[in-house]
Amino acid sequence: MNKNILMTAVMPHPPIIIPEVGQGKELKAQKTIDGLQKLSQEIVDLNPETVIIITPHSEFNRHFFSVYSASVLSGDFANFRAIQVKLEFENDVDFIRELEFKIKEEFIRLNYISAKPLDHGSMVPLYYLSKAGYRGKIVVINYNMLDKGKHKLFGQFIAETAEKLERKTVFIASGDLSHRLIPGAPAGYNPDAKDFDELIVSSIKTGDFEAITDISYEVRDIAGECGYNSIMVALGVINDKPDKNEVISYEGPFGVGYIVAKL
Numbered sequence: 001m002n003k004n005i006l007m008t009a010v011m012p013h014p015p016i017i018i019p020e021v022g023q024g025k026e027l028k029a030q031k032t033i034d035g036l037q038k039l040s041q042e043i044v045d046l047n048p049e050t051v052i053i054i055t056p057h058s059e060f061n062r063h064f065f066s067v068y069s070a071s072v073l074s075g076d077f078a079n080f081r082a083i084q085v086k087l088e089f090e091n092d093v094d095f096i097r098e099l100e101f102k103i104k105e106e107f108i109r110l111n112y113i114s115a116k117p118l119d120h121g122s123m124v125p126l127y128y129l130s131k132a133g134y135r136g137k138i139v140v141i142n143y144n145m146l147d148k149g150k151h152k153l154f155g156q157f158i159a160e161t162a163e164k165l166e167r168k169t170v171f172i173a174s175g176d177l178s179h180r181l182i183p184g185a186p187a188g189y190n191p192d193a194k195d196f197d198e199l200i201v202s203s204i205k206t207g208d209f210e211a212i213t214d215i216s217y218e219v220r221d222i223a224g225e226c227g228y229n230s231i232m233v234a235l236g237v238i239n240d241k242p243d244k245n246e247v248i249s250y251e252g253p254f255g256v257g258y259i260v261a262k263l
C-alpha cells in the first residue's frame, strides 16, 4: 500500500445538500450530510497536504484528462442561487507538473482548464472539507471518454506521483450514482436503475472491487450515472485493493443515488 495515499473516498455532489442552496430541502438528505461531515472530519484528522478530486462536471475533453491550472482555485454556488458561498484553495501545481511528466507516454498531456470557477462536482465535497477545517492544497481533474482501463491507469499514475513527491494525499472520487431511481427522478424513472447502485454499495461493503470494474456499459447506461469513471480512477489509486472499505451512507431521496464511502 502506498503510504502517501492516506485515504481514497467516494463523495456525491448534489448542490441541494449545501444548506444555503437547499433552503431546508437538504434535510431530506440528512444521512448524506451526516456521512460527509463524518468523513470530512476523518480526512482533516489525517492532515493531508493535498486533496485530489476527480469530477465529472467541469471541462470535458474527449481524449485528455482536464486539470484546473491556475495557482489559486475558487468557486461559488452562484449557479444554484447561493453566490455568498465561496471557497478558495491553493492549487498543488507541483503535483500537476509531476503528474503530467508521469503520464506523458500513455496520455501525452493534460488539458488545462484555465480561468474558470470550480464546478459543483468539486465544490460540494470541498464545502464539507472546508467546514471540517481543511486548508491544504487541492488538485481538481475532470475525467474523459477514454475506457475504464485508462481511467484506472490514470489513478495509478496519481498514486505514483504522490509517492514520488512524498506528498500526503487524500483522493476523492466525486460522483453520483443512478439518476433514475424513482418516478420524477432527474433523468426519468427506470425500475432497473437501482441495480447499479446496489452493485456499487454491496461491492464496496465486501471489498469486491472486481465486481465494480466488471459492471457493463449497459447497466451504467440504464442507471444514468456520473460517478463510475471517477470511481475507476479511485480504484487505480489503490491498485484495486480494499484499504479502509466502508459505506458510510447511501440514499436516494430525490431519485439520485448518493454514496459516501471509503475504498
Ligand SMILES: [Zn+2]
Pocket: 013, 056, 057, 121, 175, 176, 226, 227
Ligand atoms: Zn454528477
